[in-house]
Amino acid sequence: MQEKSKITRRQFLKTAGIATGAVILACGGLGTAATISPNIEFVENHSEGKPNMKKVLIAYSSKAGSTSEIAAAIGDVLNKSGMDVTVERINNVKDISAYQAVVIGSLIRMGSWASEAKKFVENNKATLSKVPTAYFTACDTMKKDTPENRATVTGYVEPIHQILKPVESGMFAGKMDTSKLNFIDRKIIEMMSKGENPNADNRDWNAIKAWAEKLVPLLA
């Protein structure tokens, strides 16, 4: 099963690599297109006057916006459980010393967590190792929750686990919305979809909320 998942992952990346090369050639080089980031506002709540509330940070990396919404949904569950939750885009987080638990989430691109999310774990490893730290991953592979696909996604996240072992690591199906992608990324996805519509929102909100419920005692 392990070998099968490796082949699956390799095949995915190989196909993506070929598609990337083809698109870059078609575009005459890498160009200047940047991935469009959505501007999602979160309501933050602070524990002034409620010193007993556990301060939890959810730091996420999202390119097309769907992982942001997963982070917000997890934050909502933790907040309702009585925690003081801050949901923040990972690049905006400067200091994590005030938090008593941290959840870090990333999308997958070409078989890897976003580099900014990986760097965040590397840079904050010392502080994160002193508090309960959980990870979550959003990707296309999880649209079918099979043991093989879980093994593939476990492989995607393994480099992050090697930096710091989390108390829990969730993996969720994400959303593909090519209207939110830059030209090159859109072409890669269109080529990989071989004529089929790649756009789909596969997020399973019940699974995401159930995972967040499971986190509550682990972060406490």
Ligand SMILES: Cc1cc2nc3c(=O)[nH]c(=O)nc-3n(C[C@H](O)[C@H](O)[C@H](O)COP(=O)(O)O)c2cc1C
């Ligand atoms: C260029 C590109 C490459 C991707 N590569 C992978 C991949 O290697 N494996 C996978 O399972 N999903 C892959 N995905 C799917 C994304 O991880 C998924 O759509 C995710 O929900 C996007 O999150 P976001 O909306 O927060 O950016 C890729 C998506 C794009 C646009």
